[in-house]
Amino acid sequence: MSSSQANLRPPNELGPQLRAWRDTRGKSQLELSLDTGISQRQISFIESGRSTPGRQNVLRLADALDVPFRERNTLLLAAGYAPIYSEGSFDDREMQGVAKALKRMLHQHEPFPAVVMDRYWNVLMANDATLRFFGRFIDMATRPAPRNLLHLMFDPAGMRPFIPDWDETAKSLLGRVFREAVGRVIDARTKELVDSLLAYPDVNAEWRISPTMENAPLIPLSFMKDGHILRFFSLVTTVGTAQMITTQELRIECMFPMDEATEAQYAELMNPTEQ
Numbered sequence: 001m002s003s004s005q006a007n008l009r010p011p012n013e014l015g016p017q018l019r020a021w022r023d024t025r026g027k028s029q030l031e032l033s034l035d036t037g038i039s040q041r042q043i044s045f046i047e048s049g050r051s052t053p054g055r056q057n058v059l060r061l062a063d064a065l066d067v068p069f070r071e072r073n074t075l076l077l078a079a080g081y082a083p084i085y086s087e088g089s090f091d092d093r094e095m096q097g098v099a100k101a102l103k104r105m106l107h108q109h110e111p112f113p114a115v116v117m118d119r120y121w122n123v124l125m126a127n128d129a130t131l132r133f134f135g136r137f138i139d140m141a142t143r144p145a146p147r148n149l150l151h152l153m154f155d156p157a158g159m160r161p162f163i164p165d166w167d168e169t170a171k172s173l174l175g176r177v178f179r180e181a182v183g184r185v186i187d188a189r190t191k192e193l194v195d196s197l198l199a200y201p202d203v204n205a206e207w208r209i210s211p212t213m214e215n216a217p218l219i220p221l222s223f224m225k226d227g228h229i230l231r232f233f234s235l236v237t238t239v240g241t242a243q244m245i246t247t248q249e250l251r252i253e254c255m256f257p258m259d260e261a262t263e264a265q266y267a268e269l270m271n272p273t274e275q
Contacts, residue, residue, distance in 0.1 A: 013078035014058070015047040021065045021075075022047075035064040055081045069245045071187075087245035098239065098247055099125070109254050111270065115149065119249035120193055121177075122146040129270070136225065136269055137162050149253075150177070154197045162223050169221065171207045176219070180236065180251065220258065228265050231258035 022032055029047075033040040038057055045051035046061075053061070058079050062072045073083030088094055106114045106127035113130040115123045123146055134140055134152070137159060143152065152158045153173060163169050174194065181190055198205050219234040232255045239247045257263035 014052065014075065015049045017075055017078050018043075018061060019047045021062075021067055021071075025065050027065070032061065032064055036060045052079055055079070069248050073245075085245050089246075092246075094244065095246060098250075102250075102252065105252060112255050112257070112266075114252065114254040117149060117251050117253065118146075119181075120148070120189055121150045122148050124250070132270060133266075134159065137223070148193075150193065150197055154200045154203065156201060159223070162225065164222055164224050164229055167204075170203065172219075174207050221255070225265075225269060230262045230265055230269070232256060232262065233258050 022029070027035075029040045029043045032038075033043055036057075038053070038060065042051060042053070043061075046053055055076065058075055058081065059072070062075055067075065069085040070087070073085050076083050086094075091099075102116050102125055106116065106125060109129075110127055111129050113133050114127050115130055116125040117123055131140055138157075140147075143158070150173060153163065154160060154170060160166055174197070177190065177194060178186060181187075186194075194208055197203065198208060219236065220231065221234060222229050222231045224230075234253050234255050237252045237254075239250050257266055
């Protein structure tokens with residue numbers, strides 16, 4: 001083993017991780033074998049620590065198990081290989097093309113709110129309508145950067161007082177955390193985020209469990225302002241051709257009025273008629 005490989009994690013860590021991912025995806029060794037062309041016997045040897053696969057086979061197994069890029073790096077390290085998926089800042093030169101495209105998407109969604117978030121619901125980009133809309137309810141300048149959309153909704157000093165049927169909305173948002181997690185797996189930082197949300201007053205710890213919630217084509221979200229309920233739905237998209245950890249973990253959320261009444265009330269809220 002080379003000196004560089006000696007500093008990486010020992011190969012015997014791969015087995016438990018591979019088995020955990022296979023259990024998470026609900027696949028048997030036989031099913032994984034059929035998906036990858038790697039023999040069931042070889043997969044059994046890998047999981048028991050009796051065999052270490054080549055780098056390409058690690059990637060084939062990860063691909064068949066739909067392992068996110070960040071966790072693929074972890075599997076590679078566990079097998080004794082260097083990680084291959086880069087993670088850069090959103091401001092890096094490599095991200096400039098993606099950032100420009102996202103900025104155009106947000107601009108084209110005006111006059112309605114749209115944001116770009118990272119894996120942990122931190123807002124990385126927002127169009128003008130987003131800040132103006134939420135600014136009609138609270139002083140957005142008091143929210144620390146990066147602004148976290150979930151904390152904005154759960155915080156009694158944030159948007160929470162303006163959300164009708166807040167209990168149901170909170171449960172729905174927590175359900176989204178689980179459904180929309182990258183690779184459909186909750187990592188340590190996401191667990192910390194959920195715990196911090198549950199720490200707010202009058203949040204029921206049982207809300208964290210949402211196994212029966214299914215993906216909905218539309219995500220409803222309502223706000224109360226001046227006696228009127230503004231009903232919206234959101235559409236969430238991802239970067240489908242992601243080649244970096246950073247881009248794979250991006251989510252674009254766009255809000256739309258649910259009905260004509262909301263659209264009219266929204267226009268009045270954003271552009272009040274001078275008296």
